[in-house]
Amino acid sequence: MNVFEKTLEQIESAGLTRTLKAIRNDSSGYCTFNSKKMLNLSSNDYLGLASDENLKSEFMELLSQNPQWLTFGSGSSRLLTGNNSIYDETEQTLKKWYGSQGALFFNSGYHANTGILPALSDKNDLILSDKLCHASIIDGIRLCHAEQIRYRHNDYEHLESILEKKRDLHQNVFIVSESVFSMDGDQADLEKLVELKEKYNAILYIDEAHAVGAMGETGLGLCEEVGVVSQIDIIIGTMGKAMASVGAYAILNNVLNKVLINKARTLIFTTALPAINMAWSKFIIDKMPEFKQQRKQLKKLVTLCNDMVQDMGYKTFGSYIIPIVVGENKVAVALAEHLQKKGFLIFPIRPPTVPKGTARLRLSLTANINPDILDEVMMEVKRFME
Numbered sequence: 482m483n484v485f486e487k488t489l490e491q492i493e494s495a496g497l498t499r500t501l502k503a504i505r506n507d508s509s510g511y512c513t514f515n516s517k518k519m520l521n522l523s524s525n526d527y528l529g530l531a532s533d534e535n536l537k538s539e540f541m542e543l544l545s546q547n548p549q550w551l552t553f554g555s556g557s558s559r560l561l562t563g564n565n566s567i568y569d570e571t572e573q574t575l576k577k578w579y580g581s582q583g584a585l586f587f588n589s590g591y592h593a594n595t596g597i598l599p600a601l602s603d604k605n606d607l608i609l610s611d612k613l614c615h616a617s618i619i620d621g622i623r624l625c626h627a628e629q630i631r632y633r634h635n636d637y638e639h640l641e642s643i644l645e646k647k648r649d650l651h652q653n654v655f656i657v658s659e660s661v662f663s664m665d666g667d668q669a670d671l672e673k674l675v676e677l678k679e680k681y682n683a684i685l686y687i688d689e690a691h692a693v694g695a696m697g698e699t700g701l702g703l704c705e706e707v708g709v710v711s712q713i714d715i716i717i718g719t720m721g722k723a724m725a726s727v728g729a730y731a732i733l734n735n736v737l738n739k740v741l742i743n744k745a746r747t748l749i750f751t752t753a754l755p756a757i758n759m760a761w762s763k764f765i766i767d768k769m770p771e772f773k774q775q776r777k778q779l780k781k782l783v784t785l786c787n788d789m790v791q792d793m794g795y796k797t798f799g800s801y802i803i804p805i806v807v808g809e810n811k812v813a814v815a816l817a818e819h820l821q822k823k824g825f826l827i828f829p830i831r832p833p834t835v836p837k838g839t840a841r842l843r844l845s846l847t848a849n850i851n852p853d854i855l856d857e858v859m860m861e862v863k864r865f866m867e
């Protein structure tokens with residue numbers, strides 16, 4: 482057995498095997514998986530926009546009037562010939578929406594999170610990040626030369642104790658957190674983070690991947706709900722979840738924007754997104770403030786589903802991301818398989834995505850789910866776990 486085969490065997494015996502499976506997303510939150518129609522309860526398309534046929538038709542109409550967008554390859558990096566004018570139009574729209582000086586579009590949230598901190602920090606700096614930050618943030622920080630410390634999840638006393646000890650020893654200090662955490666759906670206390678950033682003269686970096694579109698009066702995310710949009714130095718929004726597209730953006734000031742154009746390797750050394758993707762992103766961003774009804778509907782489902790899951794004895798955090806933590810990897814896999822057999826597409830989430838011993842189902846709600854069907858889902862969970 483060679484070393485790669487041994488690796489696969491270890492993964493298998495720990496119950497951690499991952500495979501890629503073909504899926505077709507149909508309309509209204511349903512999908513076809515293993516040749517079977519299922520309700521998709523694993524998508525981050527929180528507002529249900531990615532499968533909205535009316536939106537698609539409206540965009541196709543717009544596209545027919547703008548044939549310059551109909552390109553499927555950009556040909557090179559944004560710094561060379563890949564920077565189709567739709568990029569600039571999208572960034573102008575983002576700046577207006579956020580009221581910011583700068584907005585910079587990346588190919589994905591992974592590109593943004595692995596490119597920005599390495600471009601902005603050096604060995605004289607300190608990066609303090611929440612222990613449960615997403616893998617893309619962890620990987621970005623690994624590429625930095627700054628000192629790196631992870632504070633306990635949402636533990637701001639711990640964060641402040643590090644700031645007290647370390648602030649004066651460093652040039653810049655970055656505080657990095659998600660706003661809505663991807664695997665538990667719990668939230669950072671953004672007001673507290675702003676208070677600490679101001680007290681210790683730090684730079685606050687907030688990843689709103691799971692909040693943008695789905696939260697806030699106009700869809701700007703948790704930072705809008707809490708009223709701290711202008712006090713966060715760098716906001717990351719991803720297009721791949723409630724925004725129903727692909728790509729990501731950073732909202733920041735003019736100086737940081739220019740530094741990133743000159744130094745962010747994940748912006749410079751990668752082929753730009755095709756114009757058609759950018760046009761769809763801009764189309765969605767333009768409309769995002771209008772999707773109030775979808776955000777309201779999502780909120781209703783959130784209350785209903787969190788109550789149901791809590792009644793079964795699981796801890797949840799009042800979000801559209803609802804963890805059902807079962808502990809053992811193999812139990813999570815078997816429960817997910819059971820639900821899939823019943824027509825509900827939910828996947829098991831296992832380490833290293835979540836800490837060891839906390840394997841779970843991660844149920845994510847989308848605004849177009851029929852609330853009545855949630856009863857059936859919960860009944861199946863109960864039946865399996867008893």
Ligand code: PMP
Nearest residue numbers: 589590591615617663690719721
């Ligand atoms: N940040 C967070 C918190 C995420 O959950 C994800 C994706 N799961 C990303 C960034 C990466 O975004 P993208 O999918 O656009 O690469």
